[in-house]
Amino acid sequence: MRKYKIIIADDHKMFLDGLMSILAHKETYEIILTANNGKNVAKYLDINKDDEIDLVITDINMPEFSGIELNSYIKKNHPSIKTLVVSMLHDTKSVQTLTKDNVDGYIPKNAEKDELLLAIETILKGDKYFSQSIKDVYLKGMFSNEKNMEDSLSKREKEVLKLIAQEFTTQEIADELFLSKHTIESYRKNLISKLGVRNLAGLTKYAIKLGLVE
Amino acid sequence: MRKYKIIIADDHKMFLDGLMSILAHKETYEIILTANNGKNVAKYLDINKDDEIDLVITDINMPEFSGIELNSYIKKNHPSIKTLVVSMLHDTKSVQTLTKDNVDGYIPKNAEKDELLLAIETILKGDKYFSQSIKDVYLKGMFSNEKNMEDSLSKREKEVLKLIAQEFTTQEIADELFLSKHTIESYRKNLISKLGVRNLAGLTKYAIKLGLVE
């Protein structure tokens, strides 16, 4: 019986080793290549077209060629190859981009070994596999995108967002705007949920995108 | 005895009112103009060159023409006019730019009324006035700029910075990198002090500048 040919891309050696040791036990899987960036995988696939790779497992967060770019590249140039993303990153945008680009599976890095194996099996059978947490993020993204929030922020919200991104604390912003600290906390909460981000860092990035700072 | 002619620029009406009411008592000061952005002040100065304005008090954080731009413009085109910046913003870069552009004074918005009056008096006498907190920021900036930190960050520091900017918490980053939470906290502290920022928002902005995210 033919073994399934697998390629793994991850710039974290420790993780790569762990993944390999899990798959090494299984007699049905053969690891053809490991790489610490997406570009090398793409190159390999282009050169060895006759290799009939079955699955590429990739991290998102890599130099040179991110997992998102790699998935997009594979689906465009080698559509018969399945892709599984294993990443810590699970922001709305990444998940949306990957599903749009027809990724075959997506599990978080803190997933159990069993879930990983289940994901691989499922995908090799031809089905898709997404962890619950990924589904949650996706649904959340759908929700907040119904009304595209680009300009759904009120004037006041933008004002507060700007000050937040300018490194002021809630209390300082309250003083500046002559409002209660509670009010600013409410704005902060609303902004985080409206924009679908997790914390100050996300708010700051959004503020930059909107041109409120920098 | 001739009154000192003063212009005030601030986009926060409440603050403008407060400032005016403080100065209105004093018989030696005359408020010629108030504006909610820097552009209008610049325009006024260009048109009324014979007006012999003594002092422009300005916020930094304004639409159209920031206080930094306004100060630069005034010092270039109307060098006889003194400038006093009264702002909440006191990041390293702003302070450095303003001092380079020969601003006459800089006090934080939470300064006491007495300090404001002292600053104005000092400046009108021909001296400079900077609050202690502003001096601190300036010195801090000098320190960290001795070796320009653009690339003084180690590989590991950049890695952590990137993950911070990607909205991961300290604990999550620790898990991802197989390090202790304490280690990541140390990195976070070092980054904040190295980069001369105040919090997560500052770190995030720096990460974007370095191209680590987005």
Added chain:
DNA sequence: AAAAGGCTCCCTGTAAACAGGGTGTTACCG
């Protein structure tokens, strides 16, 4: 061999952020 810098880890605190709920007021819109 000492110095210096990078990396890792730990401790004690306080302040702030984050999460989830809620109230009441305007003011505009269909």
Added chain:
DNA sequence: CGGTAACACCCTGTTTACAGGGAGCCTTTT
């Protein structure tokens, strides 16, 4: 007129960030 959204505020919690220390190990440079 009722619905909706923005705005300001409040409460109770838990978690995280931030500030200030210190310390040991390892490698490269002086």
